[in-house]
Amino acid sequence: MQRPARHFQEELEALRQRLLAMGGLAEERVRLAVRGVAEREPDDLQAILEGDEPVNDLHIEVDDRCFKLLALHQPMAADLRIIVAAVKINTDLERVGDLAVNVAEAGQRYLQHPPVKPLLDIPRMGDIAQIMLRDALDAFVRRDVGLAEAVLARDDELDALKMQIFLELLTYMLQDPHTIEPALDLILISRHLERIGDHATNIAEDVIFMVSARDVRHQAVDPAPGPPRG
């Protein structure tokens, strides 16, 4: 049942590539969804709503690859940490794909009303969320803890923008009830984008664990199961 190490490394590299492909796809969908809202392009939004399948297929494929690597190669230590991280990152990327759909759905409702205001902060949030995603995946590939920590730091920017958008839109809603419905959708969109940032944060945390793995190293020195942490 033990398989050649080279074969394993090839499979691990293939896993990494597919995970990156999935990340690229998820990122592109976020970009397109935000552009569709900001530039009032219903076709962009429709494309997002209809194009969920490639991300979902990749989700299943990556999960499958992780599972096969675990089952067939029984990897240890560092390799095991990569695969467990990949299982988690895969889940996060699939949710990012779902959130792009949520942005597009709220966007479609939003476009049924006249614009509440020029949209500057929403595209800004979209840009930050995309950069966080890309950096988190780069950190995964390059095993770069510093870059992963930089991703964590950017989460506060998204939170601040979300709050700013909320307070501004609340003012509009209080002044003019006609803005209530579209403003609600913008608030939801800002929250979806914040959650995309949360998923990038999760990925960054997984990278830090994957690379540093203090608990597991401790365990490698003393394999007897110790008391649970915390």
Place this chain on the structure above:
Amino acid sequence: MQRPARHFQEELEALRQRLLAMGGLAEERVRLAVRGVAEREPDDLQAILEGDEPVNDLHIEVDDRCFKLLALHQPMAADLRIIVAAVKINTDLERVGDLAVNVAEAGQRYLQHPPVKPLLDIPRMGDIAQIMLRDALDAFVRRDVGLAEAVLARDDELDALKMQIFLELLTYMLQDPHTIEPALDLILISRHLERIGDHATNIAEDVIFMVSARDVRHQAVDPAPGPPRG
């Protein structure tokens, strides 16, 4: 490095128990957060905001246990599926804990205003979300695909209630701008509860994969890596 099977089964059972403990804790926090909002009990909400640590500690502990089981015992087939499912379920339960905090935060803001309306649908959503969580975890322990499928079916109830709450609150907001702020928080709370249902759904899906695992069985017959699914 190979360890006795009995030791492994004991560790697996311990993992199951800790995951259940975490599920119970997450469920209880959802219950308390919703009660705090519905019965206007700021102390309940404060308790949620201050009591995140046990869930987070369990999250780390369960992750740790999964990792050790994978690293030290190199489980195959059915056991491997249980552990991979546990990694995912653990992530979902931690997010449920976070969402209970989100409900409590929105609830605190909500309590700063007079009640918009008697809250019936929010507690109803909370009840359904809790039942979904409990059933999903029962399905995990009992390897009960039928129960897991029943969890998936209930997700539509939550969606319908969320939409109903939204439309009702929109009417309030359009009629009386004073209700805008508290109504927004109720809308957010209903979305947090819907997301808790989504996590229960994820858990149920993991249980179905864990028990049925068609791909993996196919793989066990022919261990050569086939073309990726999808």
